[in-house]
Amino acid sequence: MRTSPDAVLKTLADPTRRAIFERLCREGEQTVHVLTDHAGVSQPAVSKHLGVLKLAGLVRDRRAGRETHYSAQPRGLEPLLDWMTFYSAFWQERFDRLEDLLKRIDQ
């Protein structure tokens, strides 16, 4: 099922979680260890955040030996983009209709 824009926003509302996602966007694939070194919280906490990000479709994981590698999934942001694209067109069209209506009605 597709993630709702609201769920994406809520997932990224947590500053630590957002920092992890940002880092993955910026630096590419990272191990949990490396992410923990930069996160300022414990490894279990980082793993938990990664679990939430994965559930929202924002990251993907890959097992390699004893390490799990995570990478950002930019497509996870698409619900937000879709929302904006839809409403931009929607309001433009409604403004046109509003102007038409104003021309027709009495002062």
Add this chain to the structure above:
Amino acid sequence: MSKPAIETLSIVVEREIPFPPEKIWRALTQPHLIEEWLMKSDFKPIMDHKFKFTADWGSVDCQVMEVEPHKTLSYTWGAYGLGSVVTWTLTPKGNGTQLRMEQSGFGTDKQQQAFYNGAKQGWPKFIAALEQVLAGLPA
């Protein structure tokens, strides 16, 4: 022009309209007129009034948040899995009106406000990364 602003997840449409604010206000607040350009609704320009916009594709749940006749009208807009706030601002300009509509995903709704306050710190840095990511997405 409509301008999706990823910074605030808001959409702004602004137009100069050759009619006075009073007339535009009627079109924004009288259900029989609202229906002609937006959707069918049981809107009333009363604070906290809960209403719905309905169309053949579904409905939008709303609540009035701000009413300042001929100047500002704001209501929550819940649809498509995202609570947002729609704010209309009317500013007299010459013989007409500058009409501005902003739909924002970070509204003044309590929950959204709490979210926004939590998200504000470090948000600009995140936006920079986000824009980079979006630039790399296939069109």
